[in-house]
Amino acid sequence: MREHTVLRVVVKLLIAPILIFALYVQFHGDYSPGGGFQAGVIFAAAIILYALIFGLAEARRAVPPGVLRVIGALGVLLYAGTGVYAMLSGGNFLDYDYLAHDAVHGQHYGLLLVEFGVGLTVSSVITSVFYVFAGRGRRREQS
């Protein structure tokens, strides 16, 4: 799709707002509808859109699969780590009350961290799944 100038310009304009909207859904997830799953999927959608228009190789250069693997694992670690941190400060697993000096702030931090972990993992896993499927067909055509 390299030759479609209209598509390329429109996509270039769209990608930044999509990414920002993903971040908005991510970080307002504790007050309004949204959260890690939704934000992760929206974020991944932006990367996939980029790959569709500019080609898989370009997208792989911008967001390498190896990085995605690490980020996906880090997201799970962040999620579980928040729970473990609560355990280390004297509460039960994922008891957000123990994350800060008072319960309200604790709940707030807990939700943000856990949702951020979910968002990281979801966006990187969805993108990885796309890379794997898209790359597979291409390799067959070449061989």
Next chain:
Amino acid sequence: MSLATIADAFFGLFNYWIVIVLMMIGFYIVISHDNLVKKLIGLNLFQTSVFIFYISMGKIAGSTAPILTEGDEAVYAHPLPHVLILTAIVVGVATMALGLALVVRIHEAYGSIEEDDVLAADFETQDSEAATERARQRSAEARQQAGARDDADDGHRAGGERAADGHGDERT
């Protein structure tokens, strides 16, 4: 049963009827279709019907979305089924991704995603393997009897059989 009660059972519970219809369509596709991708689509439909089932369970007549607004006295839909189904949707997505990945690999290994073709290829290998095994069993028994008299030429015969056994089931 009067017509009114029948109509009520049908239209009053229409969401559950939709759930049942979707579930049966999905289930039927899983059972009847040969194409592995279509099977997965059926499976997904089957799961989706259960999601709708849960969500309609949480609906309260005249309720709004469970979002807190200032000074609000509204009746909320029950949010818990929504949360549960969010989890189940993620499970469904993971199942779908894994299933499709398996289909891609099956296509690479067998060159087809029709279950009949794949099974036929499997049965072929299985049959030839079984035939080889039977032959080996017989020759082993014969050797066992001959072995009492003479076990000199064993290695010779067995070597040939092992070479004949090497037909390709190994994935490339």
Next chain:
Amino acid sequence: MITQFLSQMPVLLVVLPLLAAPVCVIVHRAAPSWFIYALTSWACFAIAFLLFVQVRIGGPISYVLGGWPPPFGIELRLDALNMLVVLLVTGIAAIASIYARASIAAEIPRERAYLFYAALLLCLCGLLGISITGDAFNLFVFLEISSLSSYSLIAMGAKRRALLSAFQYLIMGTIGGTFLLIGIGFLYMMTGSLNMADIADRLPAVSDTRTVEAGLAFIVIGLSLKFALFPLHIWLPNAYTYAPSAVSAFIAATATKVAVYALIRFLFTVFGAAYAFGQLPLGEVLMVLAVVAMLSGSVAAIFQTDVKRLLAWSSVAQMGYIVLGLSMASATGLTAALAHIVNHGIIKGALFMVAGALFWRMRAISINDVAGLGRRMPLTAAAFVVAGLALIGVPATGGFISKWLLLEAVMEDAHYGLAAAILVSSLLSVIYIGRVVEALYFRDPADNDGKTAEAPVSMVAATWVLVGASVALGLYASPLVETAERAAAGLLGSGA
């Protein structure tokens, strides 16, 4: 700090594997991943043992996740029943960690080994989660975690048929999981609760409705698909045959057992024996299916030439014993079922480990391939003989204890036909185990290169640990039987 650690032990069983899996993905190398898996599984085993002692002394433990009290939040609940299962799962996982290194190095490409260990850790996390959770929906989620990871583990098998087996397992397993989800939905609809103990409290008031009956049916069928009760066992022989050896050993020993545990938990704790077996004819249905499974599984096993497939069909038969025990809903029957869950887990784990060791040596696992290996791999072959005897139920092995209990339970209810079926099935198992043993010892090897090479020490040692455990449970059965009795009494007491 120590008291904090002790109070957090229940959740650590789930959290440790969950934390270790992404670490495996990050380190990306085979050897460190194996080390992380070994460390985690042994730590879980140690924790399980401590918890087992704690439950034994102090009674059931309840752990509240996230500071939300039980009927609302997720509760982990540990009692005599699930500690038995947790001990089995963590024990097998720990011993499999010794075994897996050499076996996996031979069967899975080095660059993908880290994914294998990550998936195995997630499977362990899911199985432990099912065992300890007190929340019905949480159980579904953990069941799907363990199932999804086992589909991918099976698909890592070397032959291309592993892919189709994994796909068939995925289709059947997902239908089973979704059935369970529907069943839990029905229960939630009628009781408005997801906590198992809370559902059990609220259920008697609404138990006469069609909704609850349908919920019971969906849950029983969904879980039966997961543990391959006849006639829902079609996926099992292929999945166990084509999976990598270490996976066959781990999954055969744990996954089906945990699914049976889940069924026992639902039937006895949530629905109550009086409802499921008294008001509804579930006992008779399960009994018939169990007997058919016992006989058909054993007969099918006799006609297999592939040793792993033979063992897989024998698993179908052995699940029949377990279901037969629980279908009688008597204290003795339930004790027999629980004891057989543990014994069969250990025995089948050992047998699949032997099969893996033979495969390691021969690169093939048909009966003709393993012929004559008795002299070349004496320790491995001997392990097969002892574990095979345990599977048949020869005295002084664990298998004897649970079969004896099962016979006792059957005689208690004067079901002489069932007793005959158990004996016939045991005789059939003599035939199929005998075929392999005959090939191992009384036939000449297929190739005459004459190498006497054992499998690596780690594989043989792990196999013998399980074989030893099985013999130990046969000679010194009282701890297991006593624990199973306490668990059975607890289940029937809470159900009444």
